[in-house]
Amino acid sequence: MIVTDELEAIESLWEAGLAETFTAYQPAAASLGEADASRVALAAALVETALGLQQLGRPAPPAPDLLRGDLCLARASRLLADTRDRRLQVSFARAIEEQAAAAAAERELEPTRLRLLRAIQEAR
């Protein structure tokens, strides 16, 4: 099962909301085909969790949360690399760039879930 294989070092996040977030992305990711659907839903859930942990757009988090967020982002990036789908990789990266740029400019961030659902849709 792809999900359980991908939680090394971030197991505690699963019960703390990552599982629920993963479920929320599954319908949108289902259209990408059986092989990639779980990967993409998990990648999206990891990005959303990462930006939440890192408190993007709010005061900086404690160091361990920043690093766990970095690991979530990196793992999401590797999951997307595993799909070998360039459009998905570019679309997700652009979504994170936009969120980070808005946070740095102290502008209001679009809800991350909406932005990532759009990224999935753009890549179809």
Place this chain on the structure above:
Amino acid sequence: MTATDRIMLRSSRPTEFVDLTARLQAAVEKAGLLNGRIHLQSLHTTLGLAVNENEPLLLADLEALLKRLVPLEATYLHDDFSLRTAVPSDEPANGHAHARNLLLQPSLTILVEEGELLIGRWQAVFAVELDGPRAREVAIQLDGDFARAGADGVKRLIELELERQLHADPAPVGDPMRRLVEAGGKRFRPFLVLLTSRLGPGHDPLRAATLAAAVELIHAATLVHDDYVDESPKRRGRPTVAAAEGPARAVAVGDYYFAKATRLIAELGNPDVTSTIAGAMEAICRSQIDDLEFRGRYPGDEAAYLQVVRGKTAALIAASCVAGAQLAGAPVEVIERVRRYGEAVGVAFQMTDDVVDFSEHSGKPLGQDIRERVLSLPLIYASEDASRGQEIQGLLAGPLPDEHLRRVVALVAESGALERVNRQAHGLVRLAVGELEGVELNGVKSTLVEIAESVVDRSA
């Protein structure tokens, strides 16, 4: 040889002449094209190309001419969405723009002589926006005789590409990153990318430069986050992003450049390269978490040290070697050799960094890593020393005022740990150089050997 690239632009008006000449000349210089051709091709049906004079009143005349010949007010069946089938919901009414594009060209070729665009005094090359404002893309290919870039040329290429990539970024993220990049850095990783990108038949200096810059941006992004985690006040002699801009901005800057680098690499369209770099990023982030955990058992042991260093330092160095070679389509055996070379050099690099931290000439305050509880192999060995280990562990357990820090530094030096680590680093470099034997390395072997040796022969 052929090199490829893209010019990205954003028009600001419905009709606009965007002068590409300087960017084309930069592309020629970046690729090292001496004599040949640069081909441009618009990737849009409402963006044309033209060569003409860049004089504002003339450009206004040309814009007026386009409007006279193909008026906006005329009837275009293309704009009648009741007649067309399968019209996307965001389709604009732009029949006039398509028609005007017939008067321009979709592609152009400009000759290059002695590294310069061969254009007349008054000639400029334009992308002509006909349906703006929009984000646009012009593909370019260069072919002909390329200069073989020496070390200086390669370094200049890296700087040019970094400058190009940072130029377009929003100021709140771009400015702090530009300051960090401009403050220096060895550019070790991008240099390796460019060297190993010569190891296959698909060598393309422009694509390799993009990969090299992306790798350096990943490295820089990790530094931005690291400096916040370590509460470091300075990096490369300047305030860290967290110190200068605040921690929240530092988090955003790091995230932005992680993502941007990922995108640049994905856009290269080589899935093996994407996977290699993604794997390295994951290894880096995993080891940073380990690093933080091990600091609770400071100074730790050799096994913990190697676990962290293989991820935190060696992973991206090895990935730089591998990804460059993969991008060029190098043989599998060559890719494996440069991977092992990079792993060994990466660990040697970190070991030497640790030794340098005990030197007065390191450029950092003496013993800064100890104060920040960064894993250090000389300190680990010295703390295991039969006669000095106990005193070192006792000092490290306390608050470490300056005199205690100086005493720890002196005890490490007396223990012989610095020489021991230095010998190990040299041993790894011999291993790395050994990996380069018996394979065809297309003329870059001597430079790779020099790089490996320079890793352990430095004082800063």
